[in-house]
Amino acid sequence: MNKKFYEDLSTDMKQLEEQNLVWDIKTLESASEGRGIINGKECLILCSNNYLGLANNPEVKKASLEAVEKYGAGSGSVRAIAGTMDLHLELEEKIAKFKHTQDALYYNTGFTANSGALPQLLRKGDLCISDELNHGSIIDGVRLSKADKTIYKHKNMEDLRNRLKEAKEGNYGRVLIITDGVFSMDGDVAPLKEIVELAEEFEAVTYIDDAHGDGVLGDHGRGISSHFGVEGRVDIEMGTFSKAFGVMGGYISGETVLKKFLLNKSRTWLLTASHPPAVAAACIASLDILERNDELVKKLWENTRYFKGRLKELGFDIGESETPITPIMTYESKKAKEMSRKLYDEGIFALPIVFPMVAKDKARIRTMMNASHTKEDLDFAVEKIEKIGKELELIK
Numbered sequence: 001m002n003k004k005f006y007e008d009l010s011t012d013m014k015q016l017e018e019q020n021l022v023w024d025i026k027t028l029e030s031a032s033e034g035r036g037i038i039n040g041k042e043c044l045i046l047c048s049n050n051y052l053g054l055a056n057n058p059e060v061k062k063a064s065l066e067a068v069e070k071y072g073a074g075s076g077s078v079r080a081i082a083g084t085m086d087l088h089l090e091l092e093e094k095i096a097k098f099k100h101t102q103d104a105l106y107y108n109t110g111f112t113a114n115s116g117a118l119p120q121l122l123r124k125g126d127l128c129i130s131d132e133l134n135h136g137s138i139i140d141g142v143r144l145s146k147a148d149k150t151i152y153k154h155k156n157m158e159d160l161r162n163r164l165k166e167a168k169e170g171n172y173g174r175v176l177i178i179t180d181g182v183f184s185m186d187g188d189v190a191p192l193k194e195i196v197e198l199a200e201e202f203e204a205v206t207y208i209d210d211a212h213g214d215g216v217l218g219d220h221g222r223g224i225s226s227h228f229g230v231e232g233r234v235d236i237e238m239g240t241f242s243k244a245f246g247v248m249g250g251y252i253s254g255e256t257v258l259k260k261f262l263l264n265k266s267r268t269w270l271l272t273a274s275h276p277p278a279v280a281a282a283c284i285a286s287l288d289i290l291e292r293n294d295e296l297v298k299k300l301w302e303n304t305r306y307f308k309g310r311l312k313e314l315g316f317d318i319g320e321s322e323t324p325i326t327p328i329m330t331y332e333s334k335k336a337k338e339m340s341r342k343l344y345d346e347g348i349f350a351l352p353i354v355f356p357m358v359a360k361d362k363a364r365i366r367t368m369m370n371a372s373h374t375k376e377d378l379d380f381a382v383e384k385i386e387k388i389g390k391e392l393e394l395i396k
């Protein structure tokens, strides 16, 4: 053991602790659902991305178990060698069908889709124009590329237009606009129609990260392109199975040549083993459920409207969210942390979001709705949030 190395690490950790940058991670001791056991205590869960409750859906679980019986536990290889199973191909076909695109490529996670595709799609001499609040996996993907990059102000179309004008003078090979569809901290939505129109005007390429839009926005949860009626006009769509679909896995969809290019070039696709059959089968089952009916999506929105309406009535500042992500603003970090503690004592699991995830004076509790929450669950949550909100003087 290198003693000096471990001493240095301990010093670094101490600094993180002093700056309050250390995670206090709680443990889920049951399935991920509207309610679950958190650190030994039954809680209403308000901070999971499992929007539609599909993580513990009987049909999804059954598909997973059957895949284990038929195909075993692991795939045995990377996709390019001996690890492409018919399940992976079936899933890709179904993703393309669901997203109304020509084709799709399945990655291990959303993170590896972004961090693997972007360095290949952005070449030397290209320019990437990125929203300032984009996800870390986009930021890392762009960092790994040899292209130039520039940041536009959050959702600001005038600023984006200016960047595109500047790009014209810059004589770039390819200009790629990239944005999250739904921004996970505030729950606001990128103005995709305007972005697509600007891209068409300036002959730029569009790349949209629909991680929080899939299963939530659009017809049957097809995502943000469906929501804004711009299907077929976005060049590259990326998404994940780890959120509303309740499983795990990322994808990129678009034309077949995009898939072919990426599977030959993406290191995060070529150099990592493919998903276990149980995972691919569960993703297929989740997609099948959404294709078949949109009841869960409707229930999610019903819950969202109800919960937001009640909190607004009580006078809470719940930000500018347009999605099931509902921030309860506390402004001060201390209050956000205190509120989270008090909520847990009352049997509600919701995490504080504080600096550096958001600006110093924009601390909040971030809640997320779930289709498996009942009206009683939401009433229970609102009652406790009201009580604690008064104690912390967030409302009168």
Ligand SMILES: *Cc1c(COP(=O)(O)O)cnc(C)c1O
Pocket (backbone or CB within 6 Å): 109, 110, 111, 112, 114, 135, 137, 180, 184, 209, 211, 212, 240, 241, 242, 248, 249, 250
């Ligand atoms: C969660 C998320 C990802 C990463 O997805 P995983 O499949 O969990 O790796 C990428 N982009 C955005 C915007 C996300 O919210």
